[in-house]
Amino acid sequence: MNINFTNFNIALGDTLLEPKHGDSEPFDVIVSNPPFSTKWEGKDNPLLINDERFAPAGVLAPSSKADFAFLLHGLSWLSPSGIMAIVMFPGVCYRGGAERQIRKYLIDNNFIDSVITLPPNLFFGNSISACIIVLKKNKPDTSVLFINGSEEYAKATNKNKLSPQNIDNLLKFYTQRAD
Template sequence: PLLINDPRFSPAGVLAPKSKADLAFIMHSLSWLASNGTAAIVCFPGIMYRGGAEKKIRKYLIDNNFVDCVIQLPPNLFFGTSIATCIMVMKKNKTDNKTLFIDATKECIKVTNNNKLTADNMDKIVNCFANRSEIEHFSHLATYDEVEENDYNLSVSTYVEAEDTREKIDIVKLNAEIKEIVAREQVLRDEIDKIISEIDLPTGETEV
């Protein structure tokens, strides 16, 4: 009862779960954020898609246009945890009602068992954020309606399509190669059948 009436948390009308309090910290930070300020908070990805109280808090944040950007980071980036974290950027003075989603999961280099952001990686992320750019397989500027249609899911993967790195196959060419293989196989079968028929002939007889 004390916390639900706390001015930091009461605007959302619900409290974040005790065991998963990331959104409580986000609400706390938002309450102290200046009208022209920016808050960037490292979060566990689960808060971006789980239901219940967390979904209601996300709805509050989106409906009031506080979420400026969500950046998905690579795994194994921080000491002591291997999970892929994300950053939620909040503002109170947004000039549009869109939310930028950035998939930076591949923006890193391998250093021993951990990943590391290079200066180039950080520049690419920051430039995309600053310019609110749409880059294929990297970022997407989602409208309020898009987020609402996705049931206030703020997972980056919901909005940024991953690049398909699978080998592309030319079906027409493959089909032609299969026909050629089948034809060669038939020739071999005919030659084998001929050899077998000659072997099976009685001694002293020849095939006419």
Template structure:
């Protein structure tokens, strides 16, 4: 149980005090992240599964995100598919922490479509995992899949760390050629007029035979 600011001693705890604020009582994710960071070796890496709300909510959580970004501790945020874990259908994220990064950029990977459906759940295949890991290692940035954001870019987004803020979704809607569509409509209307005229002639002949 995370006591948060109900326990006045916690704000002086060296694990949490650097951020200057405690994670909310009912949302302990960032408290666990700060705890993990405090025990991380200088050359170590921590990968923590998180609920997506901590990436964009305001208040104390935003201040902790700002501390993590300002001090260059967040290496990567990976958006996972929904319905991946037992007991929750929420699309979770992975936050990767490092104390000794090579630069001040943060990689955002949208792996929300990297899955195969198994009965009612989704599952990451070896190919899905390899695709994510290859992108994590190369840090190249791939359109509609990943983006390497610099510090100023994240600051301009008010320290919002949602992957969707940085990785543009691919537009899979069908592209319609308006000129071609109008030409087809005109052709249909013209054919319809010819049919009307032919029908009118047949009716006239029938009426003339009465």
């Protein structure tokens, strides 16, 4: 998809407690880069478990790590034929407790299309690796594609970056869906 930046609509606020754009949803494309493992009200706010964005998972993301709260927020606003890509802390792929239950919900409902690992040291103020989780509500099959993109980077001063060739490689891996 080639979507011009002028078609993006960005609003300032607390996405989890006071979401914006409610009258514009559902969305066909959602791109999100939320803060990694930030705190939120979670179970300390008993009203959140009934929020239509979080309730389907049956459990709230931990108060100490809102990663899955951001993911569920986006997923709830995704159109039936839409696609969502969210940059996440890799811990969402293996942490236990409520996050394990949310992962199970996502897999059982066939929402996860792909998990793409990224190289470390890509983001300002953060040297850890990240991953992109791609979600769809209307997948043609139940497969989940895992792409190891940890070596897809170009060294740039003290930060790594994704070159146009690295991006093309990752996109090729994603579209070809080969083992």
